Amino acid sequence: xxxxxxxxxxxxxxxxxxxxxxxxxxxxxxxxxxxxxxxxxxxxxxxxxxxxxxxxxxxxxxxxxxxxxxxxxxxxxxxxxxxxxxxxxxxxxxxxxxxxxxxxxxxxxxxxxxxxxxxxxxxxxxxxxxxxxxxxxxxxxxxxxxxxxxxxxxxxxxxxxxxxxxxxxxxxxxxxxxxxxxxxxxxxxxxxxxxxxxxxxxxxxxxxxxxxxxxxxxxxxxxxxxxxxxxxxxxxxxxxxxxxxxxxxxxxxxxxxxxxxxxxxxxxxxxxxxxxxxxxxxxxxxxxxxxxxxxxx
Ligand code: ATP
Numbered sequence: 635x636x637x638x639x640x641x642x643x644x645x646x647x648x649x650x651x652x653x654x655x656x657x658x659x660x661x662x663x664x665x666x667x668x669x670x671x672x673x674x675x676x677x678x679x680x681x682x683x684x685x686x687x688x689x690x691x692x693x694x695x696x697x698x699x700x701x702x703x704x705x706x707x708x709x710x711x712x713x714x715x716x717x718x719x720x721x722x723x724x725x726x727x728x729x730x731x732x733x734x735x736x737x738x739x740x741x742x743x744x745x746x747x748x749x750x751x752x753x754x755x756x757x758x759x760x761x762x763x764x765x766x767x768x769x770x771x772x773x774x775x776x777x778x779x780x781x782x783x784x785x786x787x788x789x790x791x792x793x794x795x796x797x798x799x800x801x802x803x804x805x806x807x808x809x810x811x812x813x814x815x816x817x818x819x820x821x822x823x824x825x826x827x828x829x830x831x832x833x834x835x836x837x838x839x840x841x842x843x844x845x846x847x848x849x850x851x852x853x854x855x856x857x858x859x860x861x862x863x864x865x866x867x868x869x870x871x872x873x874x875x876x877x878x879x880x881x882x883x884x885x886x887x888x889x890x891x892x893x894x895x896x897x898x899x900x901x902x903x904x905x906x907x908x909x910x911x912x913x914x915x916x917x918x919x920x921x922x923x924x925x926x927x928x929x930x931x
Contacts, residue, residue: 638736639665640725647824664777666911671722672740676715699734703741728806730879732768739772775916797894799886802907812880842874853881870900
């Protein structure tokens with residue numbers, strides 16, 4: 635079984651867009667201990683890929699990013715085995731937490747091991763980019779500076795001790811609909827060097843000051859709940875509060891668990907889906923070989 639942890643954007647910026655319309659990213663991402671569980675089995679030789687989830691509303695066919703990951707590896711490396719993928723979903727869907735990308739990355743890691751492909755994290759990232767911009771990061775799933783179209787992942791040191799409160803409003807946000815509204819002339823860019831310096835110095839306060847998301851005003855204009863949640867998190871005692879990805883999920887940062895719990899309790903009246911989590915480091919895909927995946931021929 636592979637753990638597929640959710641990601642949060644400690645920073646999200648886009649300096650420009652490429653001629654093909656895709657965004658250049660400048661992001662600092664971290665992963666948290668809220669994870670989908672992905673079980674992968676290879677059996678027989680009929681080449682069929684099957685995805686099952688426990689949600690009832692996610693697609694089970696090639697629209698599922700986990701399916702796409704298996705198909706991509708099978709086609710690229712001419713593998714004929716059938717692949718059965720079971721996803722136990724814990725990450726909220728369409729929430730800016732990269733759930734689909736995390737599942738896809740878990741399948742890339744799992745099949746890389748099951749099929750003894752010996753692909754390096756860089757190779758898995760290159761493949762992952764063909765699925766979604768967040769997949770390369772999810773291959774690593776540890777705090778990292780991500781640039782390019784999402785394929786340049788530079789792992790960062792472990793974060794200082796902290797607790798994160800995650801609040802997912804009822805509304806789901808379509809990522810493309812937010813990205814279409816970016817006006818590059820008007821973006822107020824974030825200060826990535828400040829955040830990177832704070833992380834390297836293990837400076838908790840510096841991290842809190844430097845978290846930023848240039849897309850927050852765009853999402854918050856359409857979904858006022860985003861700004862409301864940020865304000866409430868700070869009011870209940872979080873040291874920083876920001877939106878992740880294109881939203882609508884908002885997270886707050888606290889030094890102590892008791893404070894995080896207080897913030898979570900305070901939010902209970904405003905938001906039904908609230909989690910108290912910690913950053914996790916899955917580490918490079920190459921270090922994941924202990925996690926058992928099963929092969930049945
Ligand atoms: P991103 O910001 O990377 O677009 P997100 O974190 O906001 O993603 P996801 O939970 O990845 O959102 O879901 C985005 C869309 O991807 C959903 O509409 C969903 O139907 C589709 N999807 C495909 N495969 C999966 C999967 N395995 N898990 C969740 N969503 C999936």
